[in-house]
Amino acid sequence: MHLHHVSDGEGPDVVVLHGLFGAGGNLGALSRHLASHYRVHSLDLPDHGRSDWTDEPSIPSYAAAVWAWVEQQGLSSVRLVGHSLGGKVAMQLALGHPQQVNGLVVADIAPVAYPPSHQGVFAGLRAVAQAAPESRAAARVLMAPHIEESMVIQFLLLSLARGDDGLYRWRFNATGLERDYASLLQPPTGPVAPVPALFIAGELSDYKVAQYSDAISGLFPNSAITTMAGCGHWLHAQEPALFNDHVSRFLAQLRA
Incomplete structure (x- = not known):
């Protein structure tokens, strides 16, 4: 690996x-x-x-x-x-x-x-993943209904990467982390x-x-x-x- x-x-x-x-x-x-x-x-x-x-x-x-x-x-x-x-x-x-x-x-x-304490975070991550926004500002708007702390949103945005198609996606394995969250x-x-x-x-x-x-x-x-x-x-x-x-x-x- x-x-x-x-x-x-x-x-x-x-x-x-x-x-x-x-x-x-x-x-x-x-x-x-x-x-x-x-x-x-x-x-x-x-x-x-x-x-x-x-x-x-x-x-x-x-x-x-x-x-x-x-x-x-x-x-x-x-x-x-x-x-x-x-x-x-x-x-x-x-x-x-x-x-x-x-x-x-x-x-x-x-x-x-x-x-468990990250249910809201995972909901925000899913909202961004499903929408594949064209900007970090748009991703922030998508996460806001799920995550109250602006510091947490800003932290998460650090791991949002722009692809060759111009759309933003999570650099980390959001799906796997949510699926196996209990193990972590x-x-x-x-x-x-x-x-x-x-x-x-x-x-x-x-x-x-x-x-x-x-x-x-x-x-x-x-x-x-x-x-x-x-x-x-x-x-x-x-x-x-x-x-x-x-x-x-x-x-x-x-x-x-």
Whole structure:
């Protein structure tokens, strides 16, 4: 499977994984911040961005694809940073490869099964897919009845691509993601991993990471949780300097 990636910098390898409906560039501010001390690899997850699509989207299949990419690149050890869905994939990788993953940062997600919360988003994606609009402005109008948050609409529009016929379509696998959405809500699984881990929570986020401290410590006993005050789920975009500082300080403490 081809996974699109952008690599920059020199030093220990850091793999950065984005969230649902996103792409590697979503955490670009963090990647640029880290590139002065690390070799940073920003990946598009399967079914996202410019990466290949899968037949059955799931946390295990995504983790397997990312690890195959790690091995193809000849990386002997990695540090992982993942937001939301990317955080779940990063956790699965750490649980499956604790000897090669020497550090883990998870942004605003816990290793639990969350209830469905993207019904409106999927309705908006379907409306755009069915209409195949001729502009992003038209796509915005189509999504507005289904998605209240303008920030979410703007985020989704980043993955709308213009085809050779002049019509706009989703770059990610919208149909597969909706069909197998339940699989993506499931928690990572595996034996306890001694990997040093930092969980960064948004104080105002619906994902309530701090409330799942027992689940976190149960899988990652060498972990800590820090909460960013006044931030929601998009903490890396709301307070980028603070988020970047949390990540870089943690990574600096890890063994090479």
